[in-house]
Amino acid sequence: MIFKIVFLVSLLQALSGAGPISFISKSHKGDNQLLNYVVNNSLREHSVLNKVYQRTMEDPWNLMMVSREQAQFMAILIKLIKGNKTIEIGMYTGYNTLSMALVIPEDGRVVACEINDTYVEIAKPFFKEAGVENKIDIRHQNALRTLDELLEAGEAETYDFVFIDADKKNLDNYYERSLQLIRKGGIIAIDNVLWGGRVINPDKDDVTTQVIDKLNKKLHKDQRVDLSMLTRFAYNSFSGFAVQIIRQKMLEEELKKLECHFTWDLQKEDADLNYLEIKFTESLSAQTDHGGNSRQKELNFCAYIYHLQGFSDKARASLEKAKETQNENSYNIVMYGNLAWLCHLMADDTMAKVYLEKLAQISGEFSSPAGELHREVLSEKAWSLLRFSKKHYVTAKEIFHTALQKEPEDKEWNTGYAFALFHLEGLEIREEKRIPFEESPAVNQLKRTLKLAPDNAMIHVFIGLKCYKNKRNAEAWVHMKQALDIAPYDLSVVLSVAKFMKKEQCYDMALGVLTKMLAKVLTPHVCIMK
Numbered sequence: 001m002i003f004k005i006v007f008l009v010s011l012l013q014a015l016s017g018a019g020p021i022s023f024i025s026k027s028h029k030g031d032n033q034l035l036n037y038v039v040n041n042s043l044r045e046h047s048v049l050n051k052v053y054q055r056t057m058e059d060p061w062n063l064m065m066v067s068r069e070q071a072q073f074m075a076i077l078i079k080l081i082k083g084n085k086t087i088e089i090g091m092y093t094g095y096n097t098l099s100m101a102l103v104i105p106e107d108g109r110v111v112a113c114e115i116n117d118t119y120v121e122i123a124k125p126f127f128k129e130a131g132v133e134n135k136i137d138i139r140h141q142n143a144l145r146t147l148d149e150l151l152e153a154g155e156a157e158t159y160d161f162v163f164i165d166a167d168k169k170n171l172d173n174y175y176e177r178s179l180q181l182i183r184k185g186g187i188i189a190i191d192n193v194l195w196g197g198r199v200i201n202p203d204k205d206d207v208t209t210q211v212i213d214k215l216n217k218k219l220h221k222d223q224r225v226d227l228s229m230l231t232r233f234a235y236n237s238f239s240g241f242a243v244q245i246i247r248q249k250m251l252e253e254e255l256k257k258l259e260c261h262f263t264w265d266l267q268k269e270d271a272d273l274n275y276l277e278i279k280f281t282e283s284l285s286a287q288t289d290h291g292g293n294s295r296q297k298e299l300n301f302c303a304y305i306y307h308l309q310g311f312s313d314k315a316r317a318s319l320e321k322a323k324e325t326q327n328e329n330s331y332n333i334v335m336y337g338n339l340a341w342l343c344h345l346m347a348d349d350t351m352a353k354v355y356l357e358k359l360a361q362i363s364g365e366f367s368s369p370a371g372e373l374h375r376e377v378l379s380e381k382a383w384s385l386l387r388f389s390k391k392h393y394v395t396a397k398e399i400f401h402t403a404l405q406k407e408p409e410d411k412e413w414n415t416g417y418a419f420a421l422f423h424l425e426g427l428e429i430r431e432e433k434r435i436p437f438e439e440s441p442a443v444n445q446l447k448r449t450l451k452l453a454p455d456n457a458m459i460h461v462f463i464g465l466k467c468y469k470n471k472r473n474a475e476a477w478v479h480m481k482q483a484l485d486i487a488p489y490d491l492s493v494v495l496s497v498a499k500f501m502k503k504e505q506c507y508d509m510a511l512g513v514l515t516k517m518l519a520k521v522l523t524p525h526v527c528i529m530k
Contacts, residue, residue, distance in 0.1 A: 043068055046102055048130040049095060055122060056093045064092050066165060066191060071099040074163060077187055079103050083160035087111045087150075087181065089143045089174050090166030094123030100161070101132040110136045111150070113143035113166070144170060147177040157183045165191040168208045171215045184253070190215075193229065251349060254356055259377045260337030261304035261384060268308040270389040276305050282491040296322045297380050300335055301387065303342070312346050331362050334380045378403060382416055390427060396420045411452045415459070418445040422462045437470035457487035461496045468500060476500065484513060489520045 045053070045068060056065050078086060078100060084107070086100050091114035101110050114120050120140050127133040139146040143166055162178040164171065171190070178188050193199070195212050202209040216229070256263060280302045284295065303318035319339050326332050340355035373381070382399040385392035397420035403413040421442035428434055437443055443466050450459045464479030480497045487493045494517045501510035 039069055043072060045072075046098075046130065048126055049098055049102075051129075052093060052095045052098060052123075052126045055126075056095060059093065059122075064165075066092075066096045066163075068095070071096045074161070074189055075099050075103045078161050081160055081185060081187060083186075084108045085111075085159045086161040087113070087147075087159055087163070087178070089113045089147075089162065089164045089178075091119065091123060091138070092165070093119050094126055096163060096165075097123065097136060098126060098130055098132065100163075101127070101135045102130065104135060106135075108135050111146065112136055112138045113146050114138065114140060115142060144173055144177070147174070147181065151177065151180055156180050159183060160186045161189070162187070163189045163191070168192075168211050171211055172218070175215065175219075251344060251352065255341055255344060255352070258337035258340065258359065259373060259381065260334045260341060261300065262307075262338060262341035264381060264384060266304065266308075266384065266388050266392075270391045271308075273305055273309050276387070277302070277309070279491055280305070294325075294330075296325050296330070296332070296335060297383065299325065300338055300380065301384055303338060304384075307342060307345075312342065315342055316346070331365070331374065331376055333359065333362060333374060333377050336362070375403075379412060379416075386416065386420055386423065390423065393420055393424050393427070397424060409452070411449075414445070414449040414452055415456060418442065418449045418459065419462065421445050422466070434469065437466060437472065440466065442466065455486055457483040457490060457493045458496075460486070461493055464500065465496070468503070473504070488513070489517050491517065 049068075049071075053065075053068060056062050074096065077083075083100075083103075084105055086104065086109070088097050088100065088110060091097050091112040094112070097110055097112045101108070104110065112123075114123075117140075120138060124133070124138070127136050157180070159181045160183060162182055164174045164178065166174065175188070175190065182188055193212060193216055195209050198206065198209045199213045199216060202213050280298055284298055284302065299318050299322035303315040303322070306312075306315035306318060316339075319335060319342065322335050323332075323339075326335065336355045336359050340352045340359070343349070343352040343355065378399060382396050382403075385399070386396035397417065400413055400417035400420055404410065404417055407413055425435060425440060425442045435441070443463065446459055446463050446466070449456070450463070453459065460479040460483035464476040464483065467473070467476035467479065480500055483493050484497055494513050498510040498514050501507075501513070
């Protein structure tokens with residue numbers, strides 16, 4: 001009883017951490033007197049569980065069964081965390097599956113993975129006899145396939161407990177998928193991590209032991225977890241049972257609170273990533289800037305595009321460039337948020353925490369009304385939403401409009417609001433539904449903004465396009481030429497003007513402005529007019 005109290009105190013201390021917990025062990029027979037004493041004085045076995053045990057002892061591979069006291073211990077853990085959904089990877093004859101099913105609520109669920117026909121048929125009658133067959137979802141197939149199906153079904157972070165006791169070659173795959181499926185505060189258990197002591201010096205030809213040793217070393221270094229491995233002596237050799245407190249979910253909870261591109265719902269399926277990459281890398285190469293957006297913000301945006309394309313190293317390099325170009329008068333909140341997220345996704349949680357600490361320090365340097373974003377963040381968020389895809393035009397417009405209510409003469413807010421209105425009106429492709437030039441809120445706002453920012457070339461471009469759509473071609477040409485005079489090397493400006501010239505069948509002029517811009521760019525890319 002003293003042993004139980006002491007261990008449970010330690011366990012409860014572990015459970016007081018915010019993250020999921022993961023364990024790493026065996027003993028169910030043998031003549032060791034102390035082990036027998038533990039079983040005789042601690043095991044409280046359900047009658048059907050004992051029948052499963054007796055049947056399993058008839059199987060020549062009965063050493064694969066989890067020890068009964070270990071199964072009981074895991075059942076206690078499930079009750080402690082009020083577990084409802086569990087997974088067993090490697091059901092065998094069903095002893096531990098049944099043990100878990102007996103302690104979860106009536107509406108609970110055990111997903112039991114087992115590929116062997118014989119073991120599934122052995123287990124089923126016992127589940128029915130115990131009256132828990134409705135709680136057990138037997139997946140008679142490859143376990144990785146089952147885990148992937150659960151993830152594809154949207155069940156990430158919904159499971160309370162996972163026990164891994166299957167083929168060792170896939171240990172790491174089971175572990176990583178379990179991390180995705182387990183909820184915050186959940187538990188992962190991994191059996192046989194000491195492999196009879198062979199992990200101390202794995203033979204070069206012993207692939208199984210090497211895999212187990214590799215996972216143990218990974219867990220030890222894995223910054224997503226706090227780890228403690230316990231040793232047990234069974235069958236005249238060592239077995240293991242370890243505890244990991246997973247930091248990943250705790251860290252992700254902090255990351256989700258940040259305001260940056262990773263938390264603004266910018267999904268890759270909503271945008272043309274290749275076009276955005278070309279557009280903004282060209283803009284950076286030409287060293288152009290308009291609409292209140294700094295070079296650092298463009299580097300931030302490019303970094304996120306690279307991330308969505310799967311180019312993590314390029315994304316990090318872009319953010320490092322953003323750090324080099326940061327303004328003394330800027331807090332760089334979005335940049336550090338992006339860095340924290342990217343480092344975490346690249347399994348560099350040490351640096352992710354450094355950037356989180358930096359952001360905490362920054363937040364103490366200024367005060368904002370509760371629920372309000374710092375202007376720097378609000379600006380970058382609104383422009384990023386507007387740039388990324390049409391899905392976010394309305395949200396961007398609302399951000400700019402709300403900001404305008406407080407600062408009606410602000411040049412950036414007026415510009416952003418005008419651009420958002422222009423893009424929203426441009427979504428209407430049916431001519432009879434288009435707003436006439438004189439009644440267009442976008443035109444009125446663009447003209448107002450032009451007075452505040454006469455050197456903004458894109459305002460001229462947008463007014464010119466509005467003129468063209470309303471058959472005011474002479475006015476359109478005036479604005480397009482003014483735009484080129486102001487920003488002859490700005491990719492967005494040049495492409496827009498060139499497309500306008502193409503529609504006017506002035507092909508030589510269009511080619512000329514494109515050639516002039518490309519000659520200026522130090523590292524030219526192939527530009528495709530869309």
